[in-house]
Amino acid sequence: MTRAILLAAASGIALTGAVYADAHSGKSITVVSWGGAYTKSQVEAYHKPWIEQTGNKIVSEDYNGGLAEIKAQVEAGNVTWDIVDVELSDAVRACDEGLAEELDMSALPDGADGTPAAEDFIAGTLDVPCAVPTIVWSTIFAYDKEKMEDGPTTMADFFDTEKFPGKRGLRKSPKANLEMALIADGVAADEVYDVLGTDEGVDRAFAKLDSIKDDVVWWEAGAQPPQLLADGEVAMTTAYNGRIFNAVAAEDKPFEIVWDGQIWDLDLWIIPKGAPNKEAAMDFLKFSTGTQALADQASWISYGPTRKSSSPLVGSYDGKPDLKMGPQMPTAPDNFKNALQNDFEFWADNQDELNERFNAWLAS
Amino acid sequence: MTDASYQTAPLPGAPSDASGALLAADGTPLKQRLRQAMKVSRRRAFLLVAPLLVFILASFVVPIVALLLYQGAYNDTYEARMPASTALLQQWDGVSEPTEEMAAAMVADLAAARESKEIGKVASRVNQELSGTRSLMTKTARRAAKMEPPYLAALIDRDKDWADIETWGAMKLASTSLTPAFYANAIDMKYMPDGSFEDQEEQRQIYVSLFVRTLLVSGGVMIACIFLGFPVAYLIAHLPARKANLLIILVLLPFWTSLLVRTTAWIAMLQSQGVLNDMLVFLGVTSDDSRFSLIYNMTGTVVAMTHILLPFMILPIYSVMKAIPPSHVRAAKSLGATDWTAFWRVYFPATIPGIGAGGLLVFILAIGYYITPALVGGSDGQLISNAIAYHMQRSLNYSLAAALGGILLLGVLVLYWLYDRIVGIDNMKLG
Numbered sequence: 001m002t003r004a005i006l007l008a009a010a011s012g013i014a015l016t017g018a019v020y021a022d023a024h025s026g027k028s029i030t031v032v033s034w035g036g037a038y039t040k041s042q043v044e045a046y047h048k049p050w051i052e053q054t055g056n057k058i059v060s061e062d063y064n065g066g067l068a069e070i071k072a073q074v075e076a077g078n079v080t081w082d083i084v085d086v087e088l089s090d091a092v093r094a095c096d097e098g099l100a101e102e103l104d105m106s107a108l109p110d111g112a113d114g115t116p117a118a119e120d121f122i123a124g125t126l127d128v129p130c131a132v133p134t135i136v137w138s139t140i141f142a143y144d145k146e147k148m149e150d151g152p153t154t155m156a157d158f159f160d161t162e163k164f165p166g167k168r169g170l171r172k173s174p175k176a177n178l179e180m181a182l183i184a185d186g187v188a189a190d191e192v193y194d195v196l197g198t199d200e201g202v203d204r205a206f207a208k209l210d211s212i213k214d215d216v217v218w219w220e221a222g223a224q225p226p227q228l229l230a231d232g233e234v235a236m237t238t239a240y241n242g243r244i245f246n247a248v249a250a251e252d253k254p255f256e257i258v259w260d261g262q263i264w265d266l267d268l269w270i271i272p273k274g275a276p277n278k279e280a281a282m283d284f285l286k287f288s289t290g291t292q293a294l295a296d297q298a299s300w301i302s303y304g305p306t307r308k309s310s311s312p313l314v315g316s317y318d319g320k321p322d323l324k325m326g327p328q329m330p331t332a333p334d335n336f337k338n339a340l341q342n343d344f345e346f347w348a349d350n351q352d353e354l355n356e357r358f359n360a361w362l363a364s
Numbered sequence: 365m366t367d368a369s370y371q372t373a374p375l376p377g378a379p380s381d382a383s384g385a386l387l388a389a390d391g392t393p394l395k396q397r398l399r400q401a402m403k404v405s406r407r408r409a410f411l412l413v414a415p416l417l418v419f420i421l422a423s424f425v426v427p428i429v430a431l432l433l434y435q436g437a438y439n440d441t442y443e444a445r446m447p448a449s450t451a452l453l454q455q456w457d458g459v460s461e462p463t464e465e466m467a468a469a470m471v472a473d474l475a476a477a478r479e480s481k482e483i484g485k486v487a488s489r490v491n492q493e494l495s496g497t498r499s500l501m502t503k504t505a506r507r508a509a510k511m512e513p514p515y516l517a518a519l520i521d522r523d524k525d526w527a528d529i530e531t532w533g534a535m536k537l538a539s540t541s542l543t544p545a546f547y548a549n550a551i552d553m554k555y556m557p558d559g560s561f562e563d564q565e566e567q568r569q570i571y572v573s574l575f576v577r578t579l580l581v582s583g584g585v586m587i588a589c590i591f592l593g594f595p596v597a598y599l600i601a602h603l604p605a606r607k608a609n610l611l612i613i614l615v616l617l618p619f620w621t622s623l624l625v626r627t628t629a630w631i632a633m634l635q636s637q638g639v640l641n642d643m644l645v646f647l648g649v650t651s652d653d654s655r656f657s658l659i660y661n662m663t664g665t666v667v668a669m670t671h672i673l674l675p676f677m678i679l680p681i682y683s684v685m686k687a688i689p690p691s692h693v694r695a696a697k698s699l700g701a702t703d704w705t706a707f708w709r710v711y712f713p714a715t716i717p718g719i720g721a722g723g724l725l726v727f728i729l730a731i732g733y734y735i736t737p738a739l740v741g742g743s744d745g746q747l748i749s750n751a752i753a754y755h756m757q758r759s760l761n762y763s764l765a766a767a768l769g770g771i772l773l774l775g776v777l778v779l780y781w782l783y784d785r786i787v788g789i790d791n792m793k794l795g
Contacts, residue, residue, distance in 0.1 A: 350495045
C-alpha cells in the first residue's frame with residue numbers, strides 16, 4: 001500500500017516536472033503591461049507577429065504601474081515577469097536601484113530606412129541604460145463637444161470656471177497637475193520646472209489649483225476620465241490621450257482633445273533583474289521596438305512611436321481607413337506647439353514631499 | 365484535584381506502598397503514572413495544534429513584529445552601503461560645519477556605491493529625509509571616482525547643496541539605522557539631526573488627521589450599521605421561518621457579491637447624473653443645475669461602507685436575538701410592563717452581546733478599509749489605509765508604511781482593550 005502511494009507520488013512529481021520542462025523549452029515569456037486598449041494595441045502589433053515568427057508563447061499580464069511588484073519579486077529572488085512596460089520615472093528608478101537588467105543598446109535593430117538605432121530613436125529617449133522606449137504618450141485635457149459648442153482651447157480655459165462652468169476631472173496626484181496649473185497661470189512650458197523648483201513656484205501652482213478645487217472630481221485609473229466625461233459627471237477632464245482617442249474611435253464619443261499645454265512622457269520596456277527567460281524577453285524587446293512593430297501599434301492607439309523611421313509608416317485606425325492616425329499623435333506638429341516633457345528627475349527628487357503636501361491640501 | 369489528595373485519602377482496599385502512596389497495577393506509584401499519562405496527552409494536544417501554531421507564528425506574529433514594527437524603526441539601506449561615512453556622520457553633532465574627513469569618506473563611499481550599482485537605493489533613502497538629495501547623490505556619485513582632495517571643496521564645486529548643513533543632516537538621519545524618524549513622520553513630526561523632534565511643516569501635516577478621520581468614519585459607519593441593522597435583525601428573528609430564510613438570503617446575497625461590484629453600483633446610484641439624482645430632479649426636489657454631490661466625497665464613502673459592512677452587523681445580532689426565549693418578554697408583559705418597557709428593559713439588554721460583536725467586527729473591518737474609499741472617496745474621503753497603500757505601492761517607502769501600520773495596530777489594540785474594560789469581551793457573541 002505504502003509502496004503504491006510512493007510510486008504514484010513519484011510518477012506525479014515526474015509528470016509535473018516534465019510539464020514544467022516542456023513549458024520552458026517552448027519558451028513562454030510573461031509580458032506585463034497596463035491592460036485595456038493599450039495592451040490590446042501591443043497584442044496586435046507586438047505579440048501576435050512575434051509569436052508567429054518565433055513559435056514562442058506569451059503570457060500577457062496586467063498591472064497598475066509602479067515598481068512595487070517588481071521590487072517585491074527581485075528582492076524575494078522569485079522573479080516571474082520577463083518584460084514590463086513602465087513609465088520613464090519608474091524606468092530610471094528601477095535602473096538606479098538595480099531592479100532591472102542593463103540592456104545592450106547596440107543589439108537594437110537599425111531602422112527600416114537603415115538609420116542606426118542610436119539615431120533612429122527620438123533624441124534623449126535611449127538614455128536609461130536599462131530601458132528601451134516604445135511610445136510617447138501624453139496627459140491632455142478633453143471635453144464633450146456636444147455639450148460645449150465653443151469649447152476651451154487653452155490650458156488657461158481649463159482653470160477658468162467662470163468662462164466654462166462645470167466640474168473638472170483631475171488625476172489624484174500632484175504629477176502633471178502642478179505643471180498644468182503653472183502653464184495655465186502663464187508660465188512658459190520650458191520654464192515650468194525651473195519655477196516649480198522654488199518654494200514660491202510650488203505655492204503658485206497650489207494657489208492656481210485652489211481656484212478650482214471645489215469643482216474637481218478626482219480620478220485615479222486611466223479608464224475613469226472617458227467614463228466621467230461620458231456620464232456628464234465633468235465638463236472637462238485631464239486624461240491620457242490614447243484613452244480619449246479610444247472613446248472617440250471605438251465608441252464614437254463626441255470628445256475633443258485640447259493639446260495646448262500637454263505633458264508628454266515615455267513608456268519603456270524593462271527586463272526585471274533575474275527574469276526567468278531573459279534571452280527570449282530580449283528577443284521580444286528587439287522585435288517590438290523595431291520600425292514596423294512601433295508603426296503598427298500606432299494604428300491601434302494614438303500613442304506616438306519613439307522611432308523616427310516609424311512615423312512615415314503610421315497609417316489609419318484599424319477598420320476605419322478615413323481616420324488617419326498621424327494627426328492624432330501627441331508628437332504631430334499641430335499638437336506639439338505648446339508641449340512639456342515630464343521631468344522624471346524633478347519628480348524622483350520631489351514626489352515624496354509634494355505628494356504629502358498635495359494630500360494635505362486635498363484634505364484641508 | 366491536587367496530588368496531595370491521593371496521599372491523604374487513599375481509597376480503601378487500593379494497593380499502596382510503605383509510605384501510604386497509591387500504586388498502579390504494575391507497582392509504580394500512581395502519581396508518577398498519572399503524570400506520565402498527562403504528559404502524553406499534553407504532548408498529543410500540542411502536536412495537534414502545532415501546525416496551526418506554526419502557521420500563526422509564521423503568517424501573523426513574525427510578520428507583525430519583525431516586518432511591521434521593526435521595519436518601521438529600522439532601515440539600514442544607508443549604513444550597509446556607505447560604512448565609512450556612516451561612522452563619521454554618527455559622531456558628528458549635526459550642527460557644526462562638516463569636516464574634510466567626512467567629505468573624504470563621503471566621496472569614497474559614493475564612488476564605491478556607484479561601482480556596485482547600489483547608489484540608487486542609498487539616494488532614494490536619503491531623499492526620504494530631504495527632497496532633492498536623490499539627484500544630488502546620483503549626480504555626485506557619477507564624478508566621485510575622479511574627485512581629488514580637498515574633498516569638501518570638490519563636493520561643493522560639483523553642487524553647492526553640499527555646502528548646506530541640511531544636506532549633511534539628511535545624510536546623518538539616513539545613516540542612523542535604528543531610528544524613530546519613520547514613526548515621527550507617521551504622526552506628523554520630524555526627527556532632527558541633533559536628536560530633537562519638531563512639528564512637520566504645516567503644509568505637509570497629513571497623517572494625524574487621516575488617523576482621526578479613519579477612527580471617526582469607522583465609528584460613524586458602526587453606528588449607522590447598528591441603527592440600520594438592528595431593526596432588520598429584529599424583523600428576521602421574529603418572522604416565521606420561511607419568510608425569515610428569504611430575508612436572510614437577501615442579506616447574504618450582497619454579502620457574496622464582489623466588493624468592487626457593490627462599490628461600483630453605488631457610483632451608478634449616487635453620481636450626479638445617477639439614478640438617485642435623476643429621480644430627485646424628476647420629482648422636482650432639486651433643479652437640473654444643482655444636483656447633489658453624493659459620491660466622490662465623505663458621504664459616498666460612508667454610504668458605500670455602511671452598505672458593504674451591514675451584513676457583519678445583522679448576522680451576529682440576529683443570531684443572538686434568535687436565542688432569546690420569547691417567554692422573557694411575555695413574562696415581563698404579564699407582570700404589567702408596557703410594550704416599550706418590556707423591549708427596553710428585558711429584550712434589548714439581552715441583545716447587547718450581539719451588538720457588541722457586530723460593532724467590533726464592523727469597526728475593525730472599517731478601520732482597514734481601502735478599496736471603497738479609494739474608489740468613491742474623492743478628495744476628502746480618503747482613509748489611513750490609502751496612505752499606507754501609497755507608500756507600499758508608489759513611493760516604496762516601506763518603513764513609513766510599516767510605521768503607519770504599526771500605529772494603526774496599536775490604536776486598534778487600545779480600542780480593543782477599552783472595549784474589554786467597558787463592555788467586556790466575554791460578553792461578545794458571534795452566533
